[in-house]
Amino acid sequence: MRHLLLALCLAILAQPALAQDTDLRPMETKETSRGWEAVGRLDIDRSGFCTAALISETTILTAAHCLFDDQGARIPPDRFTFLAGLRDGRAAAIRAVIRATPHPDYVHHGTRARNDAVSVDLAVLELDRPIRLPSLAPYTVGGAPTRDVPLTVVSYARDRANVASLQKTCHVLDAISHVVMMTCAADFGASGAPVFATADGIAHIVAVLSAKGEADGAAVSLAATVAGTLDTVLTAHRDGQAPLVSPGPRFTSSGARNDTGAKFVRP
Template structure:
């Protein structure tokens, strides 16, 4: 949820897990060690998302972060990636040369639907590689199974200058390429990497796309990376669908799809 472009949904899901851990601010070099490749993705003239380094010159985030509040695509030169940003200092700062959303992503600024969330991922090509020793690109894993414990590192509203780690949250369900989780998410957390710890090594298994409600409690939705990411990386490598590209599609107000989820904006 980019700070100036929030996505909120209404969703029926299971209650929050009692095993969930609270957000922990990564305020020092010790607490932030190993997470330096998560950074804040800034847009000039306002707004930010969270992104993560997956190659020396490539970062992963949510596709809706590539669009302005009026629905128009944001030019690549307006983005800045601040890897490991903490209290005004970043491990590395890079501009962006090219941005590519998933080929099937269609941006609906007012009422995004499940089919958009299922492919709400994008890659951005940096203007220079990041090769600092402490900023190591994350590896990727297949989508998490229902009941799996995952974690999230994010920047968000009220904690924009220091990343926060939620070490344990739970995958409640998977629906049509969407991962439903108990992980904490707020505006600015769009694009945050969802990690599965395998042998102590964090691997990205999803990307936060939206937040919602399960009864009186919050849940978050992520995009499954299993197949969508392969298509996205192929499109980027071939130069297919790079923004800015005009995007237009009309949908019915308040419509629902087969999962029963209804997306709304505040």
Template sequence: MRNRFLWIFLWFFGVLPVSAQDLTHLTPLTTADEARAWQAVGRIEVEGNGFCTGALISDRHVLTAAHCVYSQTLEAIVKPGDVVFRAGWRDGRAAAVRTARRFVVHPDYTFTGRDKVARVGSDLAVIELDLPIRDPAITPFERDASLEFGDEVMVVSYASGRAEVPSLQKLCHVLADREPVMVYSCTVAFGASGSPIFVQSDTGPRIASVISAMAQWRDRNVALGATLGDPVDRLLEELKREDPVFNGKPAKGEKTSIAQQLGRGGGERRYLLLPQIGD
């Protein structure tokens, strides 16, 4: 019993043994050749709150998780000037560095929401950079909203223990489709919030989802992500307005476990957002 409580303690504080997340499936992108195709993925650093992961979807817009632009202690959105995006960050160098000018979050997102599925399903934000990144070596990713159960996906992320080099998991799967939440077999850890989930297309990888949380579901460790589609289009439209809406609306719904809401009542034991984490 004592070991069980220790395991739960370690889970919540992000220091699980490596085997619990099976990090052998991750490939560190340590060389320039390995990292070249993923330069538009970068580390989002939030002053006083650590870091997340994000990806360019235009020359000045970064897609990430909404909770990445919130202060963990104040439970409020941080100042844009405190957010820095380091595209292609690898071993102390970035392909480009920009500060946030402003950002907008999904209108249904609330940082302290009790409805866990609503919180994950709306955990999307777009950061507008102070200056565009117009480097031909850094190509923003297109988006794809066609994920289905069983699809093969990839993820590129920074996380605790691998904060200085991006890691690629070339093959994981969609385990369940519970719009607007997708359940993945991908390996995630603290700092991986906002990481892009990719599908392969004829024109290269496209972003289909954004990592929000990790959980145990059906007796296995999984990643949870929000689907894209219309919400991201609406966020981009919001940024075109003079005064974008920065705060989300409270989520509605009963307080139930994420497993029950995903159609697996009683099977989920732990659910945890992947907050920004310090080095």
């Protein structure tokens, strides 16, 4: 992967530069949001939010770093609220969260990601009650995205917190070790947003938005792919496993990965 300067965020993502694809369209009507209602805003203790998506009647998927506060402490599950299909202050369904599980190998650091943070930046949260509405069918997951497959992202973010925005087309620029670098736009609040690829007319979640950064002077975003990784999170959630520290790829003292030259920096 080309040289990167990346900013990992806690429930937020930094502003995109103009080099990113930025054809974001707010889904302000029932018609424009059709098929995307199972994406929702994940409120965090009424002080911030991420984006999340329904993957079963009782489970939502988001980024692992959304589960931690600015000091690196785990946020209790009862401080999260999922507002599915939120549009102009009204949600199709509102659920509390009773349990949250990050990827067992995810390690949260205050200023620098000293582990392969993006590649395991996935978490699942269990809702207090199932969501069983025809318009809120859970999404299935798909294989890792490739450069020739256009991507779609649905997210909430700063200045568009009350209505989801659709970026119909963005693309993979590069990929390494369960991380894809993309032209997809990222902004405050878009952490955890589902990245979709469409096959046979059906949208499948293929990655989760994790970070933004810069590559060769252009703004980019990074996402953790779900293929082969989400199963680990679901197993940990089912078994009630506590997070484990995994050696992962080694970093230099400056935070640069030996094998990619990437620097991960939290704001």
